[in-house]
Amino acid sequence: MPEPARDRPRLAPGVRLHFDKTRGAWVLLGPERVIETEGPASAILQRCDGTRTLAQIVDELAALYTADRADIEDDVRNMLAELVNKRMVV
């Protein structure tokens, strides 16, 4: 389970976030993978730079979106756990 104050998530080697002009969307590109990301998901991924902690990412998202911080933290954790499982985020 990720540790909010310590973990600094970043995109795995061979994974890039790319703005797809043709489809007008941010996409996560990895080995044989193209994952289309929507608003909040790309906002999270843009912050997975290996310098911000998970807690900082949640803070920044809480400032951007008018949702409960605890809910945002749940969303961020779930999304990142799934992407860690797919080896898109480390």
Add this chain to the structure above:
Amino acid sequence: MSARQEVSPPLGLLAELTHRCPLACPYCSNPLALENRASELDAATWARVFCEAAALGVLQVHLSGGEPASRRDLVEIVAAAREAGLYTNLITSGLGIDAARLARLKESGLDHVQLSLQDVDAETADRIAGYRGAHTRKLAFAGMVVEQQLALTINVVVHRANIRHIAAFVETAAALGAGRVEIAHAQYYGWALRNRKALMPTPAQVAQAMEEIESIRPRYAGRLVIDMVVPDYYARRPKACMGGWARRSLNVTPSGWVLPCHAAESIPGLQFWSVRDRALAEIWRDSPAFQAYRGTDWMREPCRSCDMREIDFGGCRCQALALAGDAAATDPACELSPHHAIMRKLAESDACSADDEYQYRGRSVAEPAIAIPVR
């Protein structure tokens, strides 16, 4: 067929930079008639193709061959792909790339390396590749890729001679530091069709291999992505070959022909267009070869009224041609095809063949591949 239906943009481009290769794998996906060096596109033309591809909506380019490293201008080609904004994947045997060249490829923006292994055991691996010493060099290359912190996928083509090692392949990929392993059963067109008797595994071997993978999969969760494709000959339903004909990806041959899939030239009567004559967007939209089996209008029964028609798109056209004698037929991998039972029988009978001699890709039958005895 309506000539101007709405055509969605492609996601992937397979760029076959050359058909030259030091290896001679008997299941090679290159066509039986290999293109020669003199006919290859130059780096400037590839750069134009990459820009056109990116503008068309392509996100990823797979630089393949043959062996792409056989091209002296590979670094220049990689740089051009990356400058065009494409995710750049190098599909290689590792032969012909030393640490310095790999470093230059990385500096040019290479995103990912996919390395093929023929077996986990050097002697068998070299016999399959038709090249003595290849396996050892591949392992050393994998080490360099990981050392230079490039993302690595290990790719394995599975057939009768190596299927019993399927779990060991996964273990090897993890030990080498790969993030992903791709297990693909041999696809029986072209060279592999010619070698089917020597390559086809038995249904029991396939079932056991699939079980082994599923049982070890949890052990590698979050560490190694395991992608496995079910072999067609023992399937009940076909796979969506290429994600559907002319729907998601395109292939450019070394000399510039644009194909809906790498085996499409095996279908007689298809008219292909070349990047030497036309822009990629026009080819994608209007080329007769792309139009031929795009969408579902071309389908007959049982595909035409099938609920799965927009999921599997009738399977593979090349396989339909090879086994049913008609590229517009339902892929015989589908249990609804009248040729399904014949396909299964062919596979079971080939799997029991005592013939383990390969006809190596690009080498004449009379020419001994390498002096390694056949077991």
